[in-house]
Amino acid sequence: MLKYLIKGGTLIDPSQELLGVYDLLIEGDRISRVEEDIFEPEAEIIDARGLIVAPGFVDLHVHLRDPGQTYKEDILSGSKAAVAGGFTTVVCMPNTDPPIDSPHVAEYVISKANCYGLCRVLPAGTITKGRKGREISDFWALKEAGCVAFTDDGSPVMDSDVMRKALELSAQLGVPVMDHCEDNSLATGDLNEGEVSALTGILPRPPEAEDVLNARDCILSLYTGGHVHLQHLTTSLGVDIVRYFKEKGANVTCEVNPYHLLFTEEEVLRSGANARVNPPLRKEEDIKALRGAISDGTIDCVATDHAPHAQFEKGRVDAAMPGMIGLQTALPIMLRLVSEEVLSLSRMIELMSVNPARILGIEGGTLREGAPADIVLFDIKKEWVLNEETNFSRSKNTPLWGKKLTGKVIYTIKGGRIVYKDN
Ligand SMILES: [Zn+2]
Ligand SMILES: [Zn+2]
Numbered sequence: 001m002l003k004y005l006i007k008g009g010t011l012i013d014p015s016q017e018l019l020g021v022y023d024l025l026i027e028g029d030r031i032s033r034v035e036e037d038i039f040e041p042e043a044e045i046i047d048a049r050g051l052i053v054a055p056g057f058v059d060l061h062v063h064l065r066d067p068g069q070t071y072k073e074d075i076l077s078g079s080k081a082a083v084a085g086g087f088t089t090v091v092c093m094p095n096t097d098p099p100i101d102s103p104h105v106a107e108y109v110i111s112k113a114n115c116y117g118l119c120r121v122l123p124a125g126t127i128t129k130g131r132k133g134r135e136i137s138d139f140w141a142l143k144e145a146g147c148v149a150f151t152d153d154g155s156p157v158m159d160s161d162v163m164r165k166a167l168e169l170s171a172q173l174g175v176p177v178m179d180h181c182e183d184n185s186l187a188t189g190d191l192n193e194g195e196v197s198a199l200t201g202i203l204p205r206p207p208e209a210e211d212v213l214n215a216r217d218c219i220l221s222l223y224t225g226g227h228v229h230l231q232h233l234t235t236s237l238g239v240d241i242v243r244y245f246k247e248k249g250a251n252v253t254c255e256v257n258p259y260h261l262l263f264t265e266e267e268v269l270r271s272g273a274n275a276r277v278n279p280p281l282r283k284e285e286d287i288k289a290l291r292g293a294i295s296d297g298t299i300d301c302v303a304t305d306h307a308p309h310a311q312f313e314k315g316r317v318d319a320a321m322p323g324m325i326g327l328q329t330a331l332p333i334m335l336r337l338v339s340e341e342v343l344s345l346s347r348m349i350e351l352m353s354v355n356p357a358r359i360l361g362i363e364g365g366t367l368r369e370g371a372p373a374d375i376v377l378f379d380i381k382k383e384w385v386l387n388e389e390t391n392f393s394r395s396k397n398t399p400l401w402g403k404k405l406t407g408k409v410i411y412t413i414k415g416g417r418i419v420y421k422d423n
Contacts, residue, residue, distance in 0.1 A: 054349045072394060
């Protein structure tokens with residue numbers, strides 16, 4: 001049996017309130033011991049002195065574009081980017097071509113990912129057939145095929161009765177329904193409504209487009225008991241809405257994207273179409289509210305919404321496909337917030353590993369003895385640049401392209417195997 005002994009690292013595992021210098025022994029695909037000083041002559045040693053050792057990151061929102069748009073990304077390139085970013089599990093969105101609205105597409109994704117064996121790729125199935133917003137997909141069959149969530153991401157579910165029925169099913173199945181909350185009748189423009197949209201003459205996409213659907217979903221969750229997970233929260237009022245309905249006892253969780261914690265709407269003046277995302281980058285006061293909400297627990301997790309697009313799809317801002325890549329930049333952005341004392345390292349790991357695993361109800365997100373050996377080792381000080389040599393995604397649409405970043409994954413271990421090693 002393959003054994004690895006991770007020696008002398010600083011272990012941080014909020015799932016068992018563990019923080020300190022410990023050794024960790026992996027036997028086969030599981031974590032077998034966590035102690036102060038382990039001696040195991042048969043194990044290969046990984047020197048972790050000076051590194052943080054944490055449960056592998058779990059990203060419950062990525063776009064791998066496979067099947068159908070593999071010129072942007074595919075399951076192999078996306079898996080490579082994921083493990084280089086410290087992620088051992090990702091949930092891929094079903095807005096593929098064809099969409100993941102039937103078991104055979106879900107099975108294709110799972111078997112292709114297993115074939116490479118780099119990262120655990122768990123598909124989300126669509127809420128509605130063909131993502132058309134009308135007829136609910138066969139949740140039972142999709143769950144049976146391995147789907148861990150349901151979402152029409154990229155589009156909202158506009159019909160409230162369809163959403164209510166989806167949440168009733170969610171309550172029966174114990175599977176979260178994730179919604180891309182932007183009301184189509186309001187979300188017609190490309191940039192946040194404000195000075196930058198006025199200055200550039202680009203049509204606005206006001207924050208209330210997001211807030212009205214966030215509130216509706218929380219209300220439907222409260223009445224049905226179904227688990228709604230709000231994707232990419234960006235507004236200050238959205239934070240208040242979630243806080244209010246959590247206090248009421250609604251079964252609601254939510255995520256924030258690292259880039260919504262970092263960039264304001266003004267980024268589009270510097271980065272052009274690479275800063276064009278849905279929902280759009282907002283204002284300083286929204287960032288402040290989101291940052292408060294990740295430290296006080298209102299926001300449950302960080303998700304990248306890794307959204308690769310080809311260069312030709314990122315020309316003019318008002319004609320560009322929305323989204324940024326994000327799997328390899330999530331850790332450096334979050335570490336920047338740690339250095340600015342917005343949150344602790346321990347809370348960061350809760351948001352990136354422990355909580356997303358809990359929301360999905362999957363194994364992982366912990367370094368407990370007996371758990372799968374899904375582990376990330378990272379250096380909080382190492383500087384690097386995202387460029388042609390370091391990028392694993394097939395796309396490069398991010399304002400951080402070519403920029404110096406601080407914080408680097410050194411090893412990613414999935415199921416007891418090293419799936420990424422720096423240099
Ligand atoms: Zn979305
Ligand atoms: Zn998305």
